[in-house]
Amino acid sequence: MERRSIGAGALTVGAVGLGCMPMSWAYAPSRRRGQESLAAVHAALDLGSNLLDTADVYGPFTNELLLGRVLRERRSEAFVSAKVGLRAGDQHVVADGRPGYLRRACDASLRRLRTDVIDLYQLHRVDPEVPVEETWGAMAELVGAGKVRALGFCALGAGAGPGAGRSGDRKYRTTLRHLERLQQVFPVSAVQAELSVWSPEAAWQLLPWCAARGVGFLAAMPLGSGFLTGTLTPGEGFEPQDVRARHPRFTAAAMASNQVLVAGLRRVARRHGAEVTAAQVALAWVLAQGPHVVPVPGADRAHWAAENARAAEVRLSAGDLAEIAALPVEVGAWD
Secondary structure, eight states: OOEEEETTTTEEEESSOEEOGGGTSSSOGGGOOHHHHHHHHHHHHHTTOOEEEOOTTTTTTHHHHHHHHHHHHHGGGOEEEEEESEEEOSSOEEEOOOHHHHHHHHHHHHHHHTOSOEEEEEEOSOOTTSOHHHHHHHHHHHHHTTSEEEEEEEOTTTSOOTTOOTTOTTTTHHHHHHHHHHHTTSOOOEEEEEOBTTBOHHHHHHHHHHHHHTOEEEEESTTGGGGGGTOOOTTOOOOTTSGGGGOGGGSHHHHHHTHHHHHHHHHHHHHTOTTOOHHHHHHHHHHTTOTTEEEEOBOSSHHHHHHHHGGGGOOOOHHHHHHHHTSOOOSOOOO
């Protein structure tokens, strides 16, 4: 698989990563199968998708424990991307950027992951009660201690304030301010934010910032939380604990209206061969946004992990990209 750089520190990963959250958290609990999730991780590594994206809050903790079972055998093949800065409560999560907490959380993640170093340690959320420079400085100390190789910043939901529109002119304003402050303390190696055919806003503000500074970009939710795969049926519903059950993009009406997006991706896919899927075209679109961009699609089954990995082989033409750009705006976004 093609390799791509994460930051300026000569860290490289496969062009398509593996998002591990669906194996343990946020999506349908009834679908969680430990052995099938382990098979998905092995399949990804076999095909060169070596960036494994996890977080201590996923589960909480169970996702890191699951990955630790693989890393015990295949640590040298994997690039471990972990997150810190969120703590799970009974019915909610809260940000915690206190230095003492971060140090304890890092040690706990290392134990669960069965490794002595985390390749990329990402700040999951900014704690409004702690200066971000103080949080980032504590994370930089973990690099100095040899427990972490590089630092990343998550902009998942962090930049969008009231009134943030699709134009993207306001959505990541706060994120960019944070990034400038962090750079004064310790280099940012990667930024993670949502980027997909139906959520392209990050391409307009965050990607230029990253490209100008040699910062890698991890594209979260590049398959639109599963919608862009074309495997979800409008009106079928979701389990109550599935985050999509409460998302306006996943009402029956919104999903029916947005089928035109999937149809457009399938149309492009057919031109690339009978075996190419809408999901692979969606991932190829993300890959085409820049050589420093690494999509991190979630998968909890080996066949989906393999399908996603093979998206790195799909090369979209200028005509394909123009056709995708002309698809209608999605219905049902939060804003």
